[in-house]
Amino acid sequence: MLEEYRELAADREHAVLAYRSDYEPLAPLLAGLRGRVVDVGGGPGLARHWLPASASYLAVEPEAAWLGQGWERLADAFPCLARPPACVRGVGERLPLRAACADAVLSIFSLNHLVDPALGLAEMARVLRAGGRLVLVLEDVPPRWSDLAAGGSYAVRDAAQRRRLRLRWLWTRLVGQRVQPDHIAIRERDLGAWTAGLELLERRWRGAYLCLVYGRR
Numbered sequence: 001m002l003e004e005y006r007e008l009a010a011d012r013e014h015a016v017l018a019y020r021s022d023y024e025p026l027a028p029l030l031a032g033l034r035g036r037v038v039d040v041g042g043g044p045g046l047a048r049h050w051l052p053a054s055a056s057y058l059a060v061e062p063e064a065a066w067l068g069q070g071w072e073r074l075a076d077a078f079p080c081l082a083r084p085p086a087c088v089r090g091v092g093e094r095l096p097l098r099a100a101c102a103d104a105v106l107s108i109f110s111l112n113h114l115v116d117p118a119l120g121l122a123e124m125a126r127v128l129r130a131g132g133r134l135v136l137v138l139e140d141v142p143p144r145w146s147d148l149a150a151g152g153s154y155a156v157r158d159a160a161q162r163r164r165l166r167l168r169w170l171w172t173r174l175v176g177q178r179v180q181p182d183h184i185a186i187r188e189r190d191l192g193a194w195t196a197g198l199e200l201l202e203r204r205w206r207g208a209y210l211c212l213v214y215g216r217r
Contacts, residue, residue, distance in 0.1 A: 005043070006069045016077045019046060025207035026050065026108070026137065033135075035103030038127060040092045040120070041110025044071040045085025049078045059087040060095055092120035097127045104128075108137040109209075112183040118194040125198055125216065134198060134214040140179045141188055141210045142172035156205050165205065 008015045023030075023046065030050035039047050042059030043066045051057060061067075067084045075082035090096040092107070092114045105124045114120040124134055143165040147156050156162045171178065179185045191212065198214035205211070 005066075009044075009069045009071055009073060012073050015074055019074075019078070022109075022207065022209075023047070023050060025209075026211065029135065029206070029211065029213070030106075033104045033133065036101065037104045037106060038095075038097065038102040039085075039106040039108070040095070040124060041107065041113060042085065042087075044069070044081055045087070046078060046081065047106055047108060048080035048085060057085055059085045060090045060092070060097070061087055062089065062091045064089060093123060095123045095127055099126050100129045102127045102129060102132060104133045104135065106135050106137075108135070109139055111136060112139060112179075112186050114184065117184060117186060118190075121191075121194045125195070125214075128216040130216050132216045133201075134195075134216070136191075136212045136214070137206070138186055138188075138210045138212070140183055141186060143169050143205070143210075144188075145169065147205060161205065161207075164208070 008018065027050045030047060031052060033051060033055060036056045036058065037047075037051060039045065039057065039059045042057075042061060045057060045059050048057050067087065071081045071084075088096055092110065093116050105128050107120075107124065111117050111120065121134075128134055143156075148162055148166050148169060156165060188210070195214055197217065199217060200212065201215045202211070202213035
């Protein structure tokens with residue numbers, strides 16, 4: 001995976017297009033976060049581009065090599081990449097942080113890279129302060145039928161996006177859940193048990209990804 005991202009960083013035009021496509025739908029959500037933001041699997045710290053300037057950002061990464069892949073080539077499009085983020089080395093299942101130290105925890109495209117997603121979510125909840133927010137952005141998760149039915153409580157409003165999700169739903173029904181080779185399958189129905197003690201505040205498709213926002217009671 002590191003080699004794939006190293007190649008992406010070297011292809012400036014492709015990288016800028018890909019990251020804008022992935023992150024722009026998350027921009028309103030990230031802009032609303034405050035205080036200390038911990039990004040689990042944050043890589044080069046791209047989420048900083050959409051966070052408010054007042055936020056304090058910390059990435060947790062198992063691989064120090066993430067910080068030496070030439071991300072500064074993209075700094076004209078994403079100025080935050082001109083400098084490496086504040087970063088600590090660690091894995092999601094054992095975050096090297098004290099309890100209740102974060103106002104927000106991000107897991108953007110990283111949960112399905114953990115060996116034990118349930119333990120990782122327990123760790124994210126542990127470091128979250130009361131009143132804080134946990135933001136999960138999930139890959140490979142198929143939509144529910146209620147996401148596709150017009151007028152449903154979780155229905156996707158954008159017609160073009162709803163058509164794309166219908167194709168994904170149909171594909172899942174025909175051949176099963178599609179999971180990338182370096183990913184662990186995440187089933188949405190498992191998240192309820194894995195996030196016990198947190199309150200689901202938002203469930204919404206943002207771009208091609210399912211975004212879940214939890215609050216710490």
